[in-house]
Amino acid sequence: MKKILVFLVLLVSIPTFAQNFNKAKIDSLFQVLESKDKYMGSVAVSENGKIIYTNAIGKDDMASNKTTTISTKYRIGSISKMFTSALVFKAIEEKKLSLNQTIEGYFPTIQNAAKITIGNLLNHRSGIYNFTNAPEYMSYSATAKTAKEMVAIIANGKSVFEPNSTGEYSNSNYVLLSYILEEVYKKPYAALVQTKIVKLLDLKNTYFGGKISIANNECYSYSYTDKWNKETETNTSIPMGAGAMVSTPTDLTQFIDGLFTGKLISAASLEQMKTIQDKYGMGIFQVPFYDKIGYGHTGGIDGFRSAISYFPESKLSIAITSNGINYGNNDIVIAILSSYYNRKFEIPTFTTLDLKTEDLDQYLGVYASTAFPLAITVTKDDAKLMAQATGQGGFPLDAIKKDTFEFRAAGIVLEFNPTANQMTIIQGGTKNVLTKK
Incomplete structure (x- = not known):
């Protein structure tokens, strides 16, 4: 509903x-x-x-x-x-x-x-x-x-x-x-x-x-x-x-x-x-x-x-x-x-990076911003990165390139900057930068 x-x-x-x-x-x-x-x-x-x-x-x-x-x-x-x-x-x-x-x-x-x-x-x-x-x-x-x-x-x-x-x-x-x-x-x-x-x-x-x-x-x-x-x-x-x-x-x-x-x-x-x-x-x-x-x-x-x-x-x-x-x-x-309507479209390949569980540690944590209504908690399940917004269910993330993960079902892309302890969440054409607590 x-x-x-x-x-x-x-x-x-x-x-x-x-x-x-x-x-x-x-x-x-x-x-x-x-x-x-x-x-x-x-x-x-x-x-x-x-x-x-x-x-x-x-x-x-x-x-x-x-x-x-x-x-x-x-x-x-x-x-x-x-x-x-x-x-x-x-x-x-x-x-x-x-x-x-x-x-x-x-x-x-x-x-x-x-x-x-x-x-x-x-x-x-x-x-x-x-x-x-x-x-x-x-x-x-x-x-x-x-x-x-x-x-x-x-x-x-x-x-x-x-x-x-x-x-x-x-x-x-x-x-x-x-x-x-x-x-x-x-x-x-x-x-x-x-x-x-x-x-x-x-x-x-x-x-x-x-x-x-x-x-x-x-x-x-x-x-x-x-x-x-x-x-x-x-x-x-x-x-x-x-x-x-x-x-x-x-x-x-x-x-x-x-x-x-x-x-x-x-x-x-x-x-x-x-x-x-x-x-x-x-x-x-x-x-x-x-x-x-x-x-x-x-x-x-x-x-x-x-x-x-x-x-x-x-x-x-x-x-x-x-x-x-x-x-x-x-x-x-x-x-x-x-x-x-005779427009071009590409069939996805679903190519992802093969990461080890220790590769994910740099991304783990809770990210938030005063300009974004929800905090995003990033965890891992073995070699799979997971994210969960405040009050919502968790979702799995696929690594599509270095420091970049997506949950395609909802059109969500997370771009991490481990050095700056920041994460950019992209969805529906909007970008929000969140900082790790």
Whole structure:
């Protein structure tokens, strides 16, 4: 349910050559990722509603060695929000809700409920605290919660800004929207998705998730250190319409095609959904690639990562789902878009330096800066350098050249200067110099 920022923003005018889509090169990329144990997941690309490419690598279950296929079903995290938003706009079209109505009648215990509107929930302008940011979240994330319990948890978080004064991503917004939908329709959220989206679009492998079932062609999720480690399962009663859906890339392309071709909501509703304010639409984000503007969402829950996008000019849909990454979805999507739009891209070689455990000692320590919000603790596990930011999980680092290490899955590069006791962290085009304590 985390907001995962994806897609490179470039400003160059380029021609469209869909007919030159280099499927063989994308196949080669996946072959390298699989051979280097960098990625487990699946992708689908469609043009004008027809699938033009699919691929899948990895394992659904490491313990039984079950191989992933294009039919493997994944938890899609916050892409669920697009489903929820579509349901809300459908309810508005059916005169059951309005964007401007406030939520105090549903949630009187939530601070500023009399000022927060349905629209504010949709575009993350409510000011309601994001409950997944709370330190105690991980202590209950695998435990079933009732609606009453979740509303109490969200209400306890208080407000972080005046409603409609700015935008800030919050999973709480879409959990609350799930309960509002259940109230106005007098049906469970899962049933609403099935009747108003899944059946309408004839989606074969999309539904509200439960306990993961390998027998039902679902997959477990994993994180990577020196091997793939199975992640715990968030109980889907917690994320609800903010992150509980299960799907496949093929179904997701069909879903976003249906959304943008008027099969789910009206063109007027879609325009409202696409309207961006402070980076956020109403359950959707802009996805820029060179001079092309697409729309979509990303998802992250446990070890699952996913992304979906639609480029209206080309009627192009791309969906990617993963259950284990040591190479970012963003890099794969950029490769696919580059191939589709006839841009050059390089297949990574994953060349790394072979260091001994004693070579790493000069980098160990805690690095911090008053200009950077987190301290970075650098440790080692035998001959593997490890890093961990304050309050976050540790991640492994690969030595790519002298004094330089990377965690490619998150696009993080660490450049060390042992003589000066400094480390530069590079991510998303920004650099911050930290000093060893």
